[in-house]
Every structure is written in structure tokens, then in C-alpha cells.
Amino acid sequence: MTTESTFIALMRNMATDPSARGLLDDTAVFTLGSETLILTHDMMAEDVHWLPTADAADVAWKLMSVNLSDLAAKGARPMGVVLGFMLGDDQWDRRFAEGLRAALAHYDVPLLGGDTVSNRGDKRALGMTAIGAASHTPVPARSGAQPGDVVYVTGTLGDALAGFEMAEVGLEGASALMSAYHRPIARLAEGQALAPLVSAMMDVSDGLLLDAERLASASKVAITIDLASIPLSAAYKQQRSDSLDSRMQAASWGDDYQLLFTAPAEVKLPIPATAVGQVNTGSGLSLTDAAAPVPLPATLGYQHR
């Protein structure tokens, strides 16, 4: 099978328009008249992005949040979404529609259109495109981090991992961890508040370490992440412990949809966020546990989905 990186390399060859940002960002950014538009597309597939036992309403919610999270990382105001839907059994489809309705209402974002295809008994694939308007230009990119900047992350990490583990063993019911996994929230307000101040920004969809490495690579800088600084929720610590190993896992698991960003140390942040690292000259990612160096784990995050 073609790897994602091989195919993206093929696509990058032809995505030469500046709006495509060399496919290094999760979104396209282009201007029309006096406005700057942000366009993003995410797919989700059964068995890849959701467990076969998942509630279809949660799948719809997540599809929406994943897309809006890309807009959040650009400081964009969402203008609407379009849905690509593969039809399946009636009950699943109705639950999906219920979840979509809830997510549209939560974010107050209009469904603008879409397309359906029939399903010949295969696993489902769904797609969504979100369009937004920039709240600030220049629109934040992955590529602006400067040596000396501080690396920040919003919220807490690892809650989706803990929630996934609970879902995997069949636990049900409401808890903050389950909810973090099933119904992640795109940080739209935070993204808009941060957009004028950050030097680089992206969402943490594939794991803090992997995404920080991507940010470092796009910015042509080195980033050091301090695992001791990783923000963990009380619920996460209770469920999974506060060990270095547990912190490493929280930092290399995706699906948290927090915002990862860099800013000069003197910038006063308009929203709560945790300083988790430092931008330096050089390249690549390195880790510390407080002052002590820590080797990189074998996988930094969720790479092949």
C-alpha cells in the first residue's frame, strides 16, 4: 500500500499554488477580494478512526470537531461545512444525523451541502470540508516559530487516550475522559484569541510530540519539549498515573485537539495555556524530564491514518 507520506509527496508536486502552503499546513489559505478564506478537508474511516462499536452520533461529532479544529488553528471563524456521506444501515445513519445536528448546534455552524454515495457492504468512509474566514491576517502557519520562542499547549493532554482505553474495554457512561475521546471540542475561541499573537500554531491531532516535530520542521528550528511540564488532568492522573511513561504516552497520543503554538516569551497570553517547551536554533525534536534529557520514543504519534 502507498504510504501516506509517498502520496502526499506526489500531491505536493502539483500543489504549487501558494494558497496550498506546500501542503505543509492542514488547511488552504487564500484571499478573495478583501477577505481571507480557510479551507480544510478531513476524512474518517471505520476501523481506522472509530471502533466498530462506536456510537454513530459520536462519529459525526468527531468528524465535525476534527475539521473545525483545523480552522481553530488558523484563528478562523467557521462559515460552514459540507458533508460527504456513505450510506449504510438506517439506524446508524439516523444516529449520525442526530450527532451531526448536535455538533452543528454546539458550534453554531451551518451545514451547507454535501453528497451521499451508496455502500456496497464495505466499511464506511466519510469526509467533511469546513470553510472559515480569517479573524486575523497573516493567518498563523506551522512555519513561523523563531528561536527563543516558548512552546505552549492549551488545555490538558492524554484525556482522549484515557477515554479510548475505557471505551476499548467496553466502559460506557459519562465521564470527562470518555467525553474527551468521544466528543472532542475544537478550540475555536482560543484560536481566534491567539491568532494575532502566535509565531506558529497548529492543532494537536496526532500527538504533541509528532505535531511539535512537524512544527519544528516547517519552521526550520529545533524544539525541546519538557515532559514534566505536560499538562495532565486530575482525572487522567487518577486513571493512568503521573509517571514519566504515562506523560510520554499522553504526549504521543492523538485526538486531543488542543492547540500547539509558539510565541515570544514576552507575549502575554489572552487565554490559559501551559508552557511545555522551547524553540531553539537547529532542527528536530528533543525531550527533557525537567532538566534531564530523555530519549525520543520509537513513535512520536499517530502517523498512518
Added chain:
Amino acid sequence: MTTESTFIALMRNMATDPSARGLLDDTAVFTLGSETLILTHDMMAEDVHWLPTADAADVAWKLMSVNLSDLAAKGARPMGVVLGFMLGDDQWDRRFAEGLRAALAHYDVPLLGGDTVSNRGDKRALGMTAIGAASHTPVPARSGAQPGDVVYVTGTLGDALAGFEMAEVGLEGASALMSAYHRPIARLAEGQALAPLVSAMMDVSDGLLLDAERLASASKVAITIDLASIPLSAAYKQQRSDSLDSRMQAASWGDDYQLLFTAPAEVKLPIPATAVGQVNTGSGLSLTDAAAPVPLPATLGYQHR
């Protein structure tokens, strides 16, 4: 399985924003500043929209043309496309990339971004979103046809049907009919030329008769199509005959991607098109063969894909 119409009805309930046009159009139309934007999304699935033996380069071309055809029907200038791609075997993916490159070059439209998902051995599903800027406002809709208007179609119909039949029996090689099926062309220049003059417009993606019925329904008018007037190419007639039955098939087969539109009889058209019918008061679709009434066929077009 949920039918397409059931699911679309569910979606229509929540697509209450005026930009969504009640999901009656194939596109969303919304304004940003002084600009009017058109957004459309189409999916294609293996075994539904393409034969397993299809050349992946043709699949890419068609995915692009299907989306741009929706923009053409709005008189839009394409600004870019984003791709949702399910990875598969390496050779297929490379051929797909070649076809996409050719289509991007043909239409001079930038690839702005997208997303890939891995494939667990299932049939593929692909999605594309196209965004365009209106060349004329108000943007043509399906809903503006007026009694007394003439019904027109660009180009010829049935060529894709004839090409499909050739592909199905394993014929290969270049011919206008094969090309109409494998590499349909979105009528972008025609759509832009027509947009200021038409009362209603849409593309013929599911068959002239089915699409004309949808246009009649959206416009709350009756439409009569004269089968004797259906424009057929010389190649089509030679391959499939010029009988009434053959005309009926050409008019109820999708994939031609011509433009179907209505305009007052006194309007002088800026491009070649064939008058194929008449708009009347009332509702529904009726057929004639020159003057003689013809009963509607059991299926008007390609409904469940």
C-alpha cells in the same frame, strides 16, 4: 440501507441556513464581503461510480470534472479543489496522481489541500470539494424557471452511455465516445457565458429527464421535453442508432455533464445549445416525440448512487 432521499431529508431538516439553498441545489452559495462563493462536494466510490477495471487516471479526471461541473452550472470561476483520498495499492495511486495532474492542468485549477486515509482492503471512496467565485449574481439556481421559458441543453447527450457500453465489454482506445465516458469535461466557459441570461441552470449528471424533473420541481413548474429534439452526436447514432428508444436512453443516462438551463424565448444565447423543451404552468415532467405524447419511462435517470 438508508435511501439517499431519506438521508437527504434528514439533512435538509438541519441545513436551514439560506446558503444551503435547502439542499435543492448541488452547491452552497454564500457571500463573504463583496464576493459570492460557491462550494460543492462530490464523492465517488469503486463499483458505484467506476468499474474495477477503470484506469485510476480516468477516475481522478472524473472526480475533478464532476465537481467542476457543479461550479459550471453556477457560472462560477473555480478557485481550487481539495481532495479526500483513500490510499490503496501503489500503482493505482500513482496513476490517480497522474490523472489528477492532467485534470488540474486542463482546467488550470490549483490543488489546495486535502486528507488521506488508509485502506483496510475495502473498496475505495474518494471525495473532492471545489470552491469557486460567482462570475454573476444572482447565482443561477434550479428554481428560477418560468412558464413560457425554453429548455435548453449544451452539447450532445448519450455519448457517455455509448462510451460506458464500450468500456463494459472491454473495448479500449481513443474515440470521442470513450473519451466522453472516461474524461468528461465540465462546461465552465459555457456556464459563465450563460449565467447572466438563464432563469434556471443545473448540470446533467444523472440524466436529462431526471434532472429536468428536478429542475421543474424546484421551480414549481411543468416541463415538457421533446425526445425528437435531443441532440445526439454522429458517433452516438452510428454506435447505438437514432431510434426513439435510443433517444430515450440518451436522455435518461447520466455522466454527460452538459448544462441544462431555461431562458425566455427572446433571449439570444451567447453559445451553441439545443432547445429540447418548454416550461409550462403546472408540475412534473412530460415527454413528446415531435408532436406525439410519449409515456415516461420507468426510471428517468441514475437515482441511487
